[in-house]
Amino acid sequence: MLQLVVGPRIRKSPYFDRSLAAGATHFSIYNQTYLPLGYGDPIGEYWNLVERVTLWDVAAERQVEITGPDASAFVQYLTGRNLSKFVVGQCKYAPMCDYEGRLVNDPIITKLADDRYWLSRADGDLLRWARAIAGARGFDIGCVDPDTGPLAIQGPQADDLAAAAFGEWVRDIRFFRFEEARVGAGIPVIVARSGWSKQGGFEVYLLDRTRAHELWDLIVESGAAFDMGFGGPNPIERIESNLLSCGVDNDDRANPFEVRLGGYIDLEMDADFVGRDALAEIVARRVERELMGVYLEGDEADLTAPWPAFAGSEPVGSVRAAARSPRLDRTIGLALLGVAHAGVGTELRVETEAGPRAATVTDLPFIP
């Protein structure tokens, strides 16, 4: 067992003490912030998410705030997603690539005003990356971490819980839309219908860090009526649903076309963006790999580094993540495979940490 050192280099979420008091035991570090991942009952936490409702401290999902006269032009320059119809009040998933077309991060962009955006970042230093590009290309923007510590309420009962905690108005928030509001005794928040699961729910951004315990307690108190559980971003459900884990499913050289994000890249739009030329070349040449599902023989799912995949003796890619699916009662994985061996039904051999296993390629998602 590895004990995680708590020291001054890593940031604490504003809910850190509350997560510990609620029983969080298993942590990682994400965006240089402690991220509670588990409370000691992974299967129970999974069922809470898919059948009831669960509360996650995802303050580690830090924001990059972009402001100023060039904010809109700059945010468009960072992503190949066409943002020309992006309206205030909306969120958009926006893969970002480097100048070579490699996927760097896949934030959700929240448009707070015509000159104010948040990039809700996956693990990686998107703040300094964005500042580097802005400085090198002369964009007139401000770029800071607004420290807005989000909580996620996820699961089929998320609407009922959020309505009880915040008010019935939350039910009217559409998918990937948000509302700014005061909840409880006037706690300033932004409530967005979003989150890293396919079970429905909200992300709640806190606009006054000093009121974190109050916000947490408000949700927990309302949650008692709903069998609410505590949890964290769920590694089983996200594989079942094929939600990309950036930095896990893609390796350092992967482009968005290889990991099923090609639909977000608009090579026809007028606006220039980082990696455009490289991505156009990749498409012209042809995409070499594809992210696919695999069913794995047996129940070994303890993957701590990619498992090499073989067709006969030929290396054809790797399994990037694996889980035992309680709903499917099967072992499933996400594999980045050469296109010649990515067809549904292809039989592969995978070198797991517990020895070789047979694997069969399948389509994604495992559970729609």
Next chain:
Amino acid sequence: MLQLVVGPRIRKSPYFDRSLAAGATHFSIYNQTYLPLGYGDPIGEYWNLVERVTLWDVAAERQVEITGPDASAFVQYLTGRNLSKFVVGQCKYAPMCDYEGRLVNDPIITKLADDRYWLSRADGDLLRWARAIAGARGFDIGCVDPDTGPLAIQGPQADDLAAAAFGEWVRDIRFFRFEEARVGAGIPVIVARSGWSKQGGFEVYLLDRTRAHELWDLIVESGAAFDMGFGGPNPIERIESNLLSCGVDNDDRANPFEVRLGGYIDLEMDADFVGRDALAEIVARRVERELMGVYLEGDEADLTAPWPAFAGSEPVGSVRAAARSPRLDRTIGLALLGVAHAGVGTELRVETEAGPRAATVTDLPFIP
């Protein structure tokens, strides 16, 4: 106690299994890689470092390799340190700033050839940061992580141990110089006289990851004659010696002049570099804060987030890191303070996690 999850998002050092087998218990994540920090006896590990010799798995100190026709010009563009006299075989400490003059990272640069450099990075995504700047400014370079997993041998007996393990030739390596060699049964390495302590020693870069266990075992077997201990980057010794911990001692807005790195910035050189204009302005305006030592009343040193510092009721900065020094038998800290309250002898009040403590400003380092 926080249990660290081992999963596919974070990389394992090539020595990960060996560190665990040697008894590593306390870990952090650094550059998205597991970093063993302790073996359960922090004071014993400290004395091993300052009186004997200690082996650290610092593979988390990952390298950024810069190659190609523009490599030298690009590396110079990344840092305000004047590299005009940089020769192959040498290492140079090189603070790097963003376009606003904020300190981003403080790697040691190793010059492997006129067109090949390694940047030995502090925690943070220097790889993608460098790629962003190269792409945005059109430098013709290659930029990859060469996965060279360094080990550190640190302490007053480091020369004797390294000579026993690798050969007498290591004694001739000068400070911040390196030699490429084959050691043991032909393991390819680069041995540099460097390391994140002031106790002397080497960093050993492994050029063939498959031979990691062999290299580890070679050092450990030779270490038996020297009372070698296992350890990790030492939070006590580095405060005593005032070795900057980038991202700890500096906050997000700190510039190099505030944290005693001004001597590395050459605003007079011909070459342009990232942040030059901003740094010139900062110097012209005047530097507002200074990193100083503080002696703290009592023995509270368990700092997990900066401790605010006050002169009377006025906030004047913060203590960034603290430790109980066994050699000084005092509690010491590093404080980033407004210059008006940074004079040696200034009396401050510090809000620690265990309550207020008196503090007295002192010069650095605590132990030369």
